[in-house]
Amino acid sequence: MTTTSQKTIKVALRGPALLNNPRFNKGSAFTRKERDDFGLRGRLPYAVDTLQEQVDRAYQQYQARSSDILRNSFLQSLKAQNWTLFYALLSAHLEELFPIIYTPTEADAIANYSHLFRRSEGLYLSPPLTDTMEEDFLDACEGRELELIVVSDAEAILGIGDQGSGGIGISAAKAVIYTLAAGVDPAKALAVTLDVGTNNQDLLDDPLYMGYREKRLRGQGYDEFVDKFVALVKKHQPKCLLHFEDFGVSNAQRLLAKYRDEHSIFNDDIQGTGAVTLAALQAAISVTRTNIEDQRIVIYGAGSAGLGIARQLRDAIVLSSSCSEAEAASRFYLLDKHGLLKRSLPEDQIRPEIESSLIRSEEDWGDGETGLLEVIKKVKPTVLIGTSTHPKAFTEEVVKEMCKHVDRPIIFPLSNPTRLCEVHPKDANEWSGGKALMATGSPFPPVDIPGSEKKYVVAECNNAMIYPGLGFGTILSQSKAMTPDMIVAGAKRLSELAPALKDPDQALLPPFGDIGDINFEIALAVLEQAVQDGDASSEVPKGKEERRNWAKGRRWTAVYPEYEYDEGGYK
Numbered sequence: 001m002t003t004t005s006q007k008t009i010k011v012a013l014r015g016p017a018l019l020n021n022p023r024f025n026k027g028s029a030f031t032r033k034e035r036d037d038f039g040l041r042g043r044l045p046y047a048v049d050t051l052q053e054q055v056d057r058a059y060q061q062y063q064a065r066s067s068d069i070l071r072n073s074f075l076q077s078l079k080a081q082n083w084t085l086f087y088a089l090l091s092a093h094l095e096e097l098f099p100i101i102y103t104p105t106e107a108d109a110i111a112n113y114s115h116l117f118r119r120s121e122g123l124y125l126s127p128p129l130t131d132t133m134e135e136d137f138l139d140a141c142e143g144r145e146l147e148l149i150v151v152s153d154a155e156a157i158l159g160i161g162d163q164g165s166g167g168i169g170i171s172a173a174k175a176v177i178y179t180l181a182a183g184v185d186p187a188k189a190l191a192v193t194l195d196v197g198t199n200n201q202d203l204l205d206d207p208l209y210m211g212y213r214e215k216r217l218r219g220q221g222y223d224e225f226v227d228k229f230v231a232l233v234k235k236h237q238p239k240c241l242l243h244f245e246d247f248g249v250s251n252a253q254r255l256l257a258k259y260r261d262e263h264s265i266f267n268d269d270i271q272g273t274g275a276v277t278l279a280a281l282q283a284a285i286s287v288t289r290t291n292i293e294d295q296r297i298v299i300y301g302a303g304s305a306g307l308g309i310a311r312q313l314r315d316a317i318v319l320s321s322s323c324s325e326a327e328a329a330s331r332f333y334l335l336d337k338h339g340l341l342k343r344s345l346p347e348d349q350i351r352p353e354i355e356s357s358l359i360r361s362e363e364d365w366g367d368g369e370t371g372l373l374e375v376i377k378k379v380k381p382t383v384l385i386g387t388s389t390h391p392k393a394f395t396e397e398v399v400k401e402m403c404k405h406v407d408r409p410i411i412f413p414l415s416n417p418t419r420l421c422e423v424h425p426k427d428a429n430e431w432s433g434g435k436a437l438m439a440t441g442s443p444f445p446p447v448d449i450p451g452s453e454k455k456y457v458v459a460e461c462n463n464a465m466i467y468p469g470l471g472f473g474t475i476l477s478q479s480k481a482m483t484p485d486m487i488v489a490g491a492k493r494l495s496e497l498a499p500a501l502k503d504p505d506q507a508l509l510p511p512f513g514d515i516g517d518i519n520f521e522i523a524l525a526v527l528e529q530a531v532q533d534g535d536a537s538s539e540v541p542k543g544k545e546e547r548r549n550w551a552k553g554r555r556w557t558a559v560y561p562e563y564e565y566d567e568g569g570y571k
């Protein structure tokens with residue numbers, strides 16, 4: 001691990017103000033000279049640590065915590081103290097710590113936000129403070145030119161639903177992953193929660209609940225509130241990527257459509273999930289040696305993720321075959337709470353934003369609700385994807401029925417956190433006699449390959465495998481929008497890096513331990529696409545190799561620069 005960079009930066013903070021600033025704090029790693037210059041001599045134990053020694057100590061402290069939620073709290077607190085150490089520790093033990101800062105543990109941390117709370121982070125915006133929103137926004141930006149804002153209104157956090165003010169947790173976690181995986185400078189990122197109230201009665205009844213204790217704002221009031229926020233982003237941070245996370249399905253779709261031509265925006269649950277699933281599917285069909293247009297695809301759970309996946313895969317079929325959009329759409333069978341989405345369902349059982357080509361016609365399917373097993377029997381799908389939050393929905397009967405018709409069923413139970421997964425991969429593996437090609441939303445241990453000493457690594461098909469690269473590539477390009485072609489370029493690059501391409505017994509996506517290298521490649525692919533389409537800024541270097549080196553240099557890494565005291569320096 002490199003512990004100091006060659007860079008020297010000017011800092012205007014002294015003593016406790018420096019030690020309490022997580023961006024600049026080095027704790028026990030301040031050099032003797034820095035201790036002299038910044039009034040720190042007697043404020044620190046005598047020895048000067050390296051970053052590696054700090055990481056070793058922090059890791060020991062981490063390991064001493066007795067539960068995942070306590071480990072999550074420990075890491076939160078470390079982040080509030082020292083960003084460099086926090087990111088260096090995460091990078092050093094990435095695969096182990098990732099599920100602690102993200103799914104599944106972060107879901108529990110968010111659900112218990114008001115009880116675990118110690119220190120605020122990011123920006124909290126609520127309707128009673130609408131009049132001061134601009135002032136509060138500018139305060140949170142602290143004069144910085146941001147590259148990234150992650151915003152959530154917390155209506156559909158992971159699979160655990162409406163979490164009110166706890167939503168800041170998902171914005172912050174997604175922002176951390178941008179830094180960890182893509183090298184977005186944490187000082188140029190902001191986590192925001194639009195705390196517009198909550199319909200989660202448990203939160204409303206909780207005396208310790210910290211959010212805006214009202215039912216969710218809806219309708220025109222909600223739209224005006226979001227409009228005001230987006231207008232501030234456009235006005236004060238025109239170059240920043242605005243990432244939407246875990247909005248309720250109707251708002252997610254609507255807001256993406258509303259703002260996509262106005263600012264560089266991205267909806268992770270729709271676009272990120274669509275892209276990562278496309279990459280995993282490309283790897284799976286390279287194993288089955290079939291074409292994407294020949295798949296019959298059942299998607300169980302037609303919300304943000306399910307619809308995002310359907311649209312991304314449909315568009316991929318159109319791109320790689322002679323199929324029209326309608327022909328491509330006819331390969332999909334979407335199910336929601338009332339079973340198969342088909343025209344004979346009452347109007348209020350199908351969300352109005354779902355395009356009719358994704359809804360099956362009644363002649364084929366008759367009246368009444370059609371459940372998953374019936375759909376599997378009739379459709380004989382090659383691909384079954386779960387985005388429903390309905391645990392264990394892919395029963396033994398469902399998996400075995402699928403196996404009757406295809407040799408290698410592709411089964412992606414993507415719901416998070418772990419306990420909401422549609423099928424445990426161990427069960428799907430057993431029921432399919434080891435034939436299922438699997439990917440899940442949260443991490444699962446490898447499963448046995450029948451008749452082999454080897455294990456089958458279940459890919460983690462989570463948008464976190466791709467969104468940092470999609471976002472960083474867009475930030476680098478300074479394109480006005482993250483275009484569909486840029487997203488496809490990122491997904492294509494990810495699928496090329498799948499271990500299954502080299503060995504069909506290997507995982508459909510790379511491991512999360514490689515998330516940094518992988519997302520750098522994704523970011524480059526996105527940047528190249530923007531350059532090719534003429535969407536990149538003129539500041540982007542002209543030659544391809546030059547661009548790669550330039551992009552590498554733009555990555556923030558967890559190293560300590562040297563500090564020089566200067567009254568005009570960073571505060």
Ligand SMILES: NC(=O)C1=CN([C@@H]2O[C@H](COP(=O)(O)OP(=O)(O)OC[C@H]3O[C@@H](n4cnc5c(N)ncnc54)[C@H](O)[C@@H]3O)[C@@H](O)[C@H]2O)C=CC1
Nearest residue numbers: 158159249301302303304305336337388415416441462463
């Ligand atoms: N692996 C990944 O990268 C991602 C996974 N997800 C996961 O997917 C799940 C859904 O997330 P979103 O789409 O954002 O939520 P959402 O609320 O927009 O969608 C869930 C959909 O499932 C439907 N549903 C609920 N119960 C059902 C049942 N019993 N049968 C069929 N459909 C049912 C709901 O009506 C809704 O339309 C969550 O668990 C989330 O964590 C979401 C985004 C990314």
Ligand SMILES: CC(=O)C(=O)O
Nearest residue numbers: 158159269416462463
């Ligand atoms: C992964 C993600 O974005 C979700 O579960 O909502």
Ligand SMILES: [Mg+2]
Nearest residue numbers: 158245246269
């Ligand atoms: Mg999400």
